[in-house]
Amino acid sequence: MQRGRGIFCGCASAFGLTTGLYGWNVMAAQPTDRLARLTFADRLARIEIDVPNQSLNTLSTAMIKEVETIFDELDERLDLEGVLVTSAKPGNFVAGFDIEELQGYEHDPDGLIALVQRGQALMSRVERLPIPVVAVIDGGCLGGGLELALACDARIAARGERTLFGLPEVMLGLIPGGGGTQRLPRQIDLSQALDLILTGRQIDGRKALKLGLIDDLVHPGILLDVAREKAREIHRRRARPASLSENLEEAFSDPVKLAARTPARKVIFSRAREQVLKQSGGNYPAPLKAIDVIETGFSHGLQAGLEAEGEAFIELVRSPVAKNLMNIFFMRQAVNKDRVVDGRVKPRQITRLGVLGAGLMGAGIAQIAAYKGTNLRLKDHSNQGLGWGMNYINNLLQQAHRRKKLSEAQADIALGRIAPTLTYQGFERCDLVIEAVFEDRELKQSILADIEALGHEDLIFASNTSTIPIKEIARKSKRPENVLGMHFFSPVHKMPLLEIIRTDATSNKALATVLAYGRRLGKTCIVVDDGPGFFTSRVLGAYINEAGWILQEGGRIEEIDAAMHRFGFPLGPLKLVDEVGFDVVLKAGGVLQEAFRARWDAPEALRRLADEGRQGRKNGRGFYTYQHDASAPDESVYGALPGGDTRRHIDPDIITQRCWLAMLNECAYALDEGILRSPRDGDIGVIFGLGFPPFRGGIFRHADEVGIGRVVDSLHTLAGQFGTRLRPAPLLETMAEHQERFYAE
Structure with a gap:
């Protein structure tokens, strides 16, 4: 469950949201299109999923309806020896549920409840079909696609880089809603299942085979042949009575039954909660909900677990965190497709x-x-x-x-x-x-x-x-x-x-x-557009600059960093200075101060500490000690600052307001000056470049949620108390006057 963190010229890593992790697609198929085909040959049925006009197969209400119709027909075909679930799209099995459709249920709770119940019922129907069902996987098997595969009796996958497995819903502030929280821990080791569900990470075919998630990993050329034989093997096994030794082997190999008999289960869930809280600060409810519903399934059975999963999924879909994370997904997709220049201008190839x-x-x-x-x-x-x-x-x-x-x-x-x-x-x-x-x-x-x-x-x-x-x-x-x-x-x-x-x-x-x-x-x-510090560096500079002022006014290192960490940043601003280096920060700060001298005043604190030879982590001398415990602040720092060792407690809410509003103010200046093309680009920049907490949706979107009028009032109050650099940017004042937002509601 460990997330990496990165530093760029002093910036902390973002949450790690990458398009490849989502396993979701946003283009819904038209209901009139055929989304799946059913064919028969040699006493085997084949369901071939093929969503028209998309590069990926996705689940949707229309897809659920079509597969329900297919299973109505299969229920009547007891002469069959097996069913193969395949994809017509090379390199993709099924990549999850349609996010755009999911967002449409924000104001339709009854429709959302019906959707979740229908989706879970379909997976249970696949699971209960008397005919063996084998998932034939060549490519991405993510989200709802993996839930569909888990409901099958067996899973055969093709070797190759594109064959990946995962339940990435947590990356959107959600949990699996089609039985994934219940079936994955019943298929593989509980700790491994928790890791996949709580991080959203993907694994390749070799890892999936090692974990027992799939039954075989074969060359793509023989994939269908192996799947056919697997279906017939299961059919033959079911046709004869099981021996006593086979029943005992099944009972003692069931991961749920084994986990239910051991006290280690409670320890596993307890440690998972501790790790999630450590990593997320409690700002992301989905991982904790996932642990709860998995534990419910272990304690009270599959049906109780499915009901808990459905209730949690419905609650999370309508939560502000999920809404913000889904918005980030759409913004990032739009940025990645934005041509910026006239489409007739063709780029040269870089060889x-x-x-x-x-x-x-x-x-x-x-x-x-x-x-x-x-x-x-x-x-x-x-x-x-x-x-x-x-x-x-x-x-x-x-x-x-x-x-x-x-x-x-x-x-x-x-x-x-x-x-x-x-x-x-x-x-x-x-x-x-x-x-x-x-x-x-x-x-x-x-x-x-x-x-x-x-x-x-x-x-x-x-x-x-x-x-x-x-x-x-x-x-x-x-x-x-x-x-x-x-x-x-x-x-x-x-x-x-x-x-x-x-x-x-x-x-x-x-x-x-x-x-x-x-x-x-x-x-x-x-x-x-061009300018001193461009966008990200000047916004980061404003953040560190305000933290420096708080330190100079008597704030304590650990309290400043803790306040911003609680706000959601991976690193506090002073820890960030240590990671980047005092020399780099002061060099950038000097450029920005020179460029914006009319409104940008810098504290003496960082310069004084640099003059003492402090460079941060690179020479083991910074705001923190690095000989034994890098989390312990270096108290000797205070001797070089105004006020010396006399430190005072500063309200963490004031620290948070000063730092994030200083960033927002600089963002507003950059937008108003045309440095930044849009609030969307700004939010992508601060999240993926500066580590602004993704659960807040971006700095402009967070400002909308707080209210631009309240933002402007707060900046005026802070400017009166701490310095004119915190006066609201003209753009913010104009927006407050006209009750405008950065994003349409």
Whole structure:
């Protein structure tokens, strides 16, 4: 149940919501379309699921109705030896229920109750059919698709990267609603089932076979043949009476009966609750509900568990958290499909990449590019730097191999795609060069001049700067139309966001090319206009800046961080400074203070601590101690601050208000200035780049929920108490005056 956390130029990881994890689709099929076909051959029936006009099969009310009709016919066919449930779509079995339809029940509780009852009844009908039913799985088997497979008598799966299993509902603030909470723990070990349900993670076919989730994993070419034989084998076994030894073996191998007889069950559920609360802070109700309904099924039987599951599912669908998480899903889908430029502008294909700088960011960019199949050259100014970078890349690839994401040969091939170098030789053949060197304007300008001197007129140059305006880097450029920003987040292999920065001179061709390549790397891309700090860095800067003021005013380190952690951030702002480094934070802060000097004043606290030689985790001296316990604040920090060791308790609600409203204020300025294209892009940026709590739906959406009028009143009050930097942005005041929202209701 452990979730990774990442840091980018000082930002905490988001909740980890990735499109691949959901296992849901949003395009509902038209009721008049045939969604499944029933055929017969050799005393076997075959149900072939094929939702028209979709790349994935999804469950829906129309699908349930059609499968019910099919089972009406199967109930009359007792001459059959088996039923095979298959998909007509290569690489996909069934990918879950239609979210768009699910959202439509927000104001129709009776309709939602009927839907859940009907869905559970269908799964039970599959389970009780006297004829053996075998799920034939080639590709994604997720959410409701896995629940359907669990209701079958056996599951045969095809080997391949696309064959994945999971119950990802928790990622949308839900729990499985088609019996998944009851059947999965009856199929595999309880602890393993809890892990899959509470995290929403996916497993491949090899892991599924090891856990006992599937009965066999075979070559795709013989998948149907093996499934047919499995159905007939079950039919033959049922046709003869079971022996006493077989009955005893079944009784003693039943995971529910075994778990019910052992005190360890209570320990497992107790530890699961503790872990969920530790990871979620109690902000996500779905995992706790899932534990409750699973425990009900173990204690009171399958039917009681199904009833508890249905009630919990209905409650969660209508909860604010699920609503916000589903909105994020739709926003992310929209961002991933947004062309940004005229669709007639076709992106160039990136076949050769150049990366300048083999430090943490440059090596991270090179690793993910090689992992995704791009040949590239990685340049650094020293052999020592190149050696560090290549070792870092190799370690990441070996981690992927150990986690079964890559074979050993694939890891070696990926590493072989990278050509380390101390010179620019070969860069003239690159289609795109990404610069990831130290945050120094003159250095970046010099590197751009070197690249342009190579003579490749179509080469696109992207800077990974986090604060320096791209137009400043391109000031002396010969081809400014080919210059833009690609702001990755660290660690690059974990963080899903890519912030693409265009200037007034950037061509649509260059922008379209980089946008397409960013998506090819698996990133969720937002496009912002140029300016100091762009969007994410200036918003993060406002957050850390306000925390610095609270510290300088006498606040305690642990209380500041705890308040923001309770709000939902993975890391508090001062812990974040330690992770990023005082030097990086002060460098970015200086750029922002210079750019917005009329309204941005910075505390002395961070500068004083940096002058003492504190760099954060990188040198073991920061806001926290790193010799023994990294969670313990370093009390010696206070000696360098105004007020010294005299600290005072500050109301955590005040801390929370000051920090999140400082972020919102900066978001409003960026939106009003045109840096940000839309509230949607802003919410995606703060969630997937800065770790803003997903259960709140995004910073703009949270502001809508609080009420813009209340936000403005709070900012005026805070500005009067703590400084004019907290005065509400003009956009917020205008919206409050006209009772406007960032999103339509």
